[in-house]
Amino acid sequence: MKDSIKVFSPATVANVGSGFDILGFALNNRGDIIEAKMNNEKCIRIFNQSGTDLPLNPLKNVAGVAVQSMLTDLKTGQGFDITFHQKISPGSGIGSSAASSAGSVFAINELLDNPYTLKELVRFAMQGEKAASGVAHADNVAPALLGGFTLIRSYNPLDVIQLPSPKNLLCTIAHPDIIVRTEDSRRILTKEILLKDAVIQWGNVAGLVSGLYTNDFELIGRSLQDVIIEPIRALLIPGFDKIKKTVLEAGALGCSISGSGPSIFALSNSEGVAQIVEQTMKKIFNGMDIEVDIFTSTINRQGQKII
Ligand code: HSE
Numbered sequence: 001m002k003d004s005i006k007v008f009s010p011a012t013v014a015n016v017g018s019g020f021d022i023l024g025f026a027l028n029n030r031g032d033i034i035e036a037k038m039n040n041e042k043c044i045r046i047f048n049q050s051g052t053d054l055p056l057n058p059l060k061n062v063a064g065v066a067v068q069s070m071l072t073d074l075k076t077g078q079g080f081d082i083t084f085h086q087k088i089s090p091g092s093g094i095g096s097s098a099a100s101s102a103g104s105v106f107a108i109n110e111l112l113d114n115p116y117t118l119k120e121l122v123r124f125a126m127q128g129e130k131a132a133s134g135v136a137h138a139d140n141v142a143p144a145l146l147g148g149f150t151l152i153r154s155y156n157p158l159d160v161i162q163l164p165s166p167k168n169l170l171c172t173i174a175h176p177d178i179i180v181r182t183e184d185s186r187r188i189l190t191k192e193i194l195l196k197d198a199v200i201q202w203g204n205v206a207g208l209v210s211g212l213y214t215n216d217f218e219l220i221g222r223s224l225q226d227v228i229i230e231p232i233r234a235l236l237i238p239g240f241d242k243i244k245k246t247v248l249e250a251g252a253l254g255c256s257i258s259g260s261g262p263s264i265f266a267l268s269n270s271e272g273v274a275q276i277v278e279q280t281m282k283k284i285f286n287g288m289d290i291e292v293d294i295f296t297s298t299i300n301r302q303g304q305k306i307i
Pocket of ligand 1: 182186
């Protein structure tokens with residue numbers, strides 16, 4: 001049995017336009033690097049070498065909460081040290097807390113000789129999300145664990161479905177230097193929606209899933225519409241409407257808010273278009289004097305990776 005392991009846990013884009021709390025996909029170019037080791041202390045200890053501020057109290061750290069829920073379920077008193085070597089910026093909208101929770105439960109499950117399947121780990125990682133935002137949503141942790149596109153068909157009982165990830169799909173992310181806490185950007189959402197909006201929304205969810213199965217980029221693009229959540233959250237992201245309009249004109253398949261924001265994502269199916277999308281996003285944020293981190297990534301199909 002190994003007593004130490006290091007993993008790469010990918011960043012993720014949740015919601016994917018119309019699929020609030022049910023759709024997400026994983027990215028290759030950003031993620032956490034997490035090391036887990038057995039200790040003799042019978043408790044979880046968190047260490048941080050990532051250079052990003054993180055709570056070291058395991059009851060306040062999403063990874064600590066997620067791992068504790070797994071150890072409680074296993075009824076084991078074994079202790080673990082969890083060290084963060086690289087960390088996605090918290091509050092960025094690309095699944096920072098999910099990468100930590102998913103990576104930690106995955107690593108410790110490996111050290112314990114895999115008592116749980118990857119799908120079973122989702123519910124433990126969700127406890128980290130609950131600690132971060134008050135809601136145990138799974139649309140970031142499921143793709144972080146399983147890779148590719150995932151669908152949460154149902155929360156009760158939890159039913160996670162892996163969807164196909166078309167080759168040649170590229171995702172450009174713009175992460176402006178503003179912080180939007182998931183808890184806050186959930187609080188501003190309306191709790192009731194109009195039937196006419198629901199009809200548009202579920203048509204788009206079905207269209208997107210269908211486009212993923214058939215490799216139909218046109219269909220994926222025109223299904224990337226969110227008439228319920230995006231209009232409200234767009235108000236928290238300076239320049240969102242202009243960026244969306246401009247990148248669509250530049251040839252992106254679709255564009256929306258990544259998770260609860262402030263990151264914006266745009267999908268494209270060629271390097272050339274992705275480059276133009278990057279430049280467009282950069283120019284618009286620079287014009288508003290907002291620092292921005294922009295990158296393009298392929299879709300991560302593997303999920304967790306032992307390194
Ligand atoms: N579905 C969640 C939300 C994702 O939109 O609040 C948070 O990353």
